[in-house]
Amino acid sequence: MTAPTAPSVRRLRSTARVMLPFPEPESWLDVETGDADFPEAARSYFPYTAFDGVDRTSRVLYAQAVERLEEGHVGRLTDPHITARLRARYDVVSLLNRPADPDELQAALAVLRPGGHLLVESPDDPRAELESQGCTIIATARRSAHVPPRATTRLPRTLLPTARALDHALALLLAGTPFASTYRVIARKDTETWSRGVRGEEVRSREACGAEACGAEVRGGEASGAEGCGAEARGAEGCGAEGCGAEVRGAEARGAEARGAEVRGAEVRRAEARGAEVRGAKARSTETRGAEVPSAVARRAESPDL
Template sequence: MTAPAAPSVRRLRSTARAILRFPEPESWLDVDTGDADFPEAARVFFPYTAFDGLDPTPRVLHAQAVERLEEGYQGRLTDPWITAHLRARYDVVSLLNPLADPGELQAALTVLRPGGHLLVESPGDPRAELESRGCTIIATTRRSAHVPARLTARLPRTLPPPVTGPLASAARALDHTLALLLAGTRFARTYRVIARKEPSAP
């Protein structure tokens, strides 16, 4: 399955390039990072940025072990211990999957430093909510949707490696097929929004 990888890398790098208009961030948190494919792609443009990742699965810990991430945190952004531990730590936070939890935007702003930038890709338009939380919208575009690794992320955590290896390969192949099937449908468009957290934001 090496052939589908190149378009995915191009897509991820396209997303990362949206932040090039700003000074290189010191620290960046990628939410629902999985295997840290996005930080790995973004590092081409931001070689001096420390990339951390957050994911509900143990894949984030493996990504840290193979040095795709500086720090990997297993959990969800809305977990109180996560927001308390990471409060005001990051210059950029990226949310590249549909927002399932309405509290996720607020949690992202909690871990973002004043003056930092939130990069959101979502089927819904988050601008009104971000503005209501004291953010300034810097840029908005519509683009083909990033389809998250839905099946890969749901693999059982307790299976031994001889079992999870083939399962992970099959899940990645099905996730790629899903992305192709969704292309051209109403699910294939998403908002990309960059918002700045103002110092006055709560």
């Protein structure tokens, strides 16, 4: 396994040592890790920690292949697919020799678990931004910037020992002085503050969505009310028309029934009258025949010839 190059191993280990007062992390992400020199140096103090790295180049895949890293991710930490994949996964995230970019700090806090620690070394003071993100500043120090790992690819191999010695000497001479150009900050991601911030964002998002939904409901209600009123008016007109038609049809039906009753009554009366006449005629005919029979008998009795 290749030993770390510049910055010096002692310098990298001194950076890792600042995390010893805290519980040993289960997982650690090093941002812009390059060849994973820092995770390799930090493992001497944290042998049971799983180190991952993210870098814009494929060197991170080589570091994974030589077992300096458990996982290597090619890209930027601010890439949405990387942030989403690593969200709330790490106990420690290290940002070394990086400008205090607010987007990168926010992405680092997103992949950090609540209660986890962020280790930042930057030429810019990141404390104000971290506090605005709901973090508690645990420790702050000033130190000189060491040679970035990317510079080692541009330096001739014969100059690497000189670069390491100069880096270590400057770190010792300028540490804690106003000439130290780098801030070293350890911040903790507070559970309650971060949760309140997340809940606040969710509440504001829900309020905005609710306001839009309420506006849509009001507009829909007004439209529905107008349509309902129109439908009621049309229904009332239809009901009025149907009612008038029903009344007219009812009056016509009642008139037809009355006329039918009158016709049937007249027919019944005519039938009764005809029946009375027929019965009267039959009675008169019977009486006439009854009177004629005795008369004929009397005439036969008077006439001896008969």
